[in-house]
Amino acid sequence: MKKRTPWQVTRAVWYAMFMREAVARTMADRMAWFWMLAEPILFVSIMIFVRTVILGRSRMLYNADFVPWLIVGLLGFFLFRENMMRSLGAVEANSGLFAYRQVKPVDSVLVRCFLEGVLKSFILVLFILGGYLLDLKLIPDLALEAMFAWVSLWLLGLGIGLVVSALAGLVAEVGIIVKLLSFPLMILSGVILPVTMLPHFLQPYVLMNPIAHGIEVLRLGFFEHYVTLPGINLLYLWYWIIGSIALGLLLHIRFEMRLKAQ
Amino acid sequence: MIKIHKMWKRYHHHIANDWILKDVNLIIPKKVSVGLIGHNGAGKSTLLRLIAGMDTPTRGNIWRKCSVSWPIGLSGGFKPSMTGRQNVKFVARVMGGGDDEIQRVIAFVQDFAEIGKSFDEPVQTYSSGMQARLRFGLSLAFDFDVYLSDEATAVGDKAFKEKATKAFKKRVGKSSLIIVSHSEGIIKDLCQAGVWVHEGKARWYEDVNDALSDYTDSLKNRTIKVPTAS
Numbered sequence: 001m002k003k004r005t006p007w008q009v010t011r012a013v014w015y016a017m018f019m020r021e022a023v024a025r026t027m028a029d030r031m032a033w034f035w036m037l038a039e040p041i042l043f044v045s046i047m048i049f050v051r052t053v054i055l056g057r058s059r060m061l062y063n064a065d066f067v068p069w070l071i072v073g074l075l076g077f078f079l080f081r082e083n084m085m086r087s088l089g090a091v092e093a094n095s096g097l098f099a100y101r102q103v104k105p106v107d108s109v110l111v112r113c114f115l116e117g118v119l120k121s122f123i124l125v126l127f128i129l130g131g132y133l134l135d136l137k138l139i140p141d142l143a144l145e146a147m148f149a150w151v152s153l154w155l156l157g158l159g160i161g162l163v164v165s166a167l168a169g170l171v172a173e174v175g176i177i178v179k180l181l182s183f184p185l186m187i188l189s190g191v192i193l194p195v196t197m198l199p200h201f202l203q204p205y206v207l208m209n210p211i212a213h214g215i216e217v218l219r220l221g222f223f224e225h226y227v228t229l230p231g232i233n234l235l236y237l238w239y240w241i242i243g244s245i246a247l248g249l250l251l252h253i254r255f256e257m258r259l260k261a262q
Numbered sequence: 263m264i265k266i267h268k269m270w271k272r273y274h275h276h277i278a279n280d281w282i283l284k285d286v287n288l289i290i291p292k293k294v295s296v297g298l299i300g301h302n303g304a305g306k307s308t309l310l311r312l313i314a315g316m317d318t319p320t321r322g323n324i325w326r327k328c329s330v331s332w333p334i335g336l337s338g339g340f341k342p343s344m345t346g347r348q349n350v351k352f353v354a355r356v357m358g359g360g361d362d363e364i365q366r367v368i369a370f371v372q373d374f375a376e377i378g379k380s381f382d383e384p385v386q387t388y389s390s391g392m393q394a395r396l397r398f399g400l401s402l403a404f405d406f407d408v409y410l411s412d413e414a415t416a417v418g419d420k421a422f423k424e425k426a427t428k429a430f431k432k433r434v435g436k437s438s439l440i441i442v443s444h445s446e447g448i449i450k451d452l453c454q455a456g457v458w459v460h461e462g463k464a465r466w467y468e469d470v471n472d473a474l475s476d477y478t479d480s481l482k483n484r485t486i487k488v489p490t491a492s
Contacts, residue, residue, distance in 0.1 A: 003329075004358055008358060009358070012355060012356055012357070012358040013356050015355055016351075016352050016353075016355030016356045017352075019351075019352075019355065020341070020344070020348070020352050023344075023348065024341075024343075024344070094341075096338050096339060096340060096341055096342075097339070097341070097352075098316065099316060099332050099333070099335075099338045099339040100332050100339070100353065100356055101314060101315040101316055101332065102356050102357075103356065257317060257318050260316070260317075261273070261317070
């Protein structure tokens with residue numbers, strides 16, 4: 001048998017896992033494709049209903065329409081959340097494959113996040129096209145900035161996903177806590193209610209949340225003159241991205257055998 | 263050649279973490295098939311997993327100077343919700359090679375396993391014998407120097423056992439086997455050398471018959487107690 005370089009082995013593993021995950025994710029049940037699109041649409045509809053019928057039409061946003069603003073925020077948050085949640089289950093779901101020593105737990109997380117990002121980006125494009133047809137002002141004003149913020153949220157999901165997947169493999173309770181946190185995080189990240197609406201003394205705490213930074217920069221990419229908190233800073237988000245990816249990879253290297261054995 | 267040097271292994275659990283293997287030193291030469299013998303829980307499967315590289319020793323080292331298969335066992339290695347074909351394709355891709363190679367592996371496994379239409383049904387619908395056929399065929403599709411088997415043929419029917427033995431005998435001279443089995447017949451049939459795993463130690467025997475007789479003797483000296491249900 002020919003000896004392969006480590007990089008060739010890794011590439012072969014990523015390719016094999018990607019094909020398998022892609023089939024499992026999109027073909028697993030006949031409605032998989034439908035729900036991928038229907039879930040954000042339904043969520044947006046419910047939120048618009050809550051906003052307009054229950055809360056009334058008070059003006060909360062400057063230089064951005066509510067519906068496109070909400071869609072951008074939700075899709076950005078879903079991108080982060082799904083990357084984190086899919087990573088959480090990745091190691092366990094692929095535990096049968098660690099019989100092949102070429103496959104490492106970290107590969108399952110990396111491949112899942114890549115696939116998730118591709119799917120979510122595709123859905124974003126569909127939303128932008130649909131929004132264009134419905135005249136929703138969903139075309140980004142600053143396309144490059146929007147794309148960069150999108151990739152940043154994706155990488156943040158990957159970094160946090162790497163960390164929590166390793167920790168949850170060591171301490172099962174971490175998984176439960178992460179699942180519990182996913183909904184409050186949506187509120188705290190200013191997805192549904194704008195961060196500018198929060199009382200002044202709370203704003204420094206909101207600015208500690210890197211997701212809020214990512215989502216607000218994404219919105220600034222879509223709506224150039226949108227007014228947000230002055231402390232929004234992409235660099236802060238990148239500190240988190242680099243820190244969490246480094247920590248996650250370290251944990252996966254250190255505890256590789258423990259994760260395989262679970 | 264596989265060299266194991268001063269290797270110790272234990273697992274961490276909440277309750278106990280005793281050493282499973284204590285100071286194992288072995289050199290398994292090229293093209294020599296080895297049977298691992300010992301009573302249940304002696305550490306045979308652990309040793310096999312360590313040789314396969316699925317696990318790392320707590321202390322000491324293992325060198326593998328040849329290509330080693332994954333342990334072909336009773337479970338693991340397949341995703342139950344996917345079909346036999348998809349699982350085979352996955353492994354073929356992990357092992358590298360282009361589309362031709364993948365097609366060759368699929369054709370080989372399909373031919374060897376002889377499970378008919380079930381090849382395109384989810385693995386979770388297979389009987390244990392069918393899974394063993396698929397697993398075995400899959401490992402034989404690649405040219406390893408050493409094949410590791412952990413009771414891989416135990417659940418197969420007679421025809422499959424004969425086929426598997428024949429397939430291995432065909433490879434004598436090209437590659438070798440390291441097997442865990444409680445069937446003396448299979449070990450005598452396929453192996454030249456033996457390793458007796460006992461009380462954390464692994465002892466090497468040039469002749470597998472010596473290993474088997476020592477193992478059997480150790481069983482005779484034990485008084486067999488059968489608890490009575492009351």
